[in-house]
Amino acid sequence: MRQLKIIVEKHTDGYVAYPLGLKGVVVGQGDTYEEALSDVKSAIRFHIETFGDEVLNVEPPVLEAFIAEAGV
Numbered sequence: 001m002r003q004l005k006i007i008v009e010k011h012t013d014g015y016v017a018y019p020l021g022l023k024g025v026v027v028g029q030g031d032t033y034e035e036a037l038s039d040v041k042s043a044i045r046f047h048i049e050t051f052g053d054e055v056l057n058v059e060p061p062v063l064e065a066f067i068a069e070a071g072v
Helices: 033-051
Strands: 006-011 014-019 028-030
Touching: 006 033, 014 033, 028 033
Parallel strands: none
Antiparallel strands: 006 014, 014 028
């Protein structure tokens, strides 16, 4: 089992989640944090089953993820 970093965003109409360090586009959504996380995990599994383990071979790997807020 490989560990992936997943971003979960809260919006006015629910939550959106997506993984970092995965080839291709994978998104999950839900009314709650837990639903979005569960949905994206299911989407990741489907993505790997469909396209193979090579979608996990991203170089260089994401070591850490940070969230920053800045006025522009």
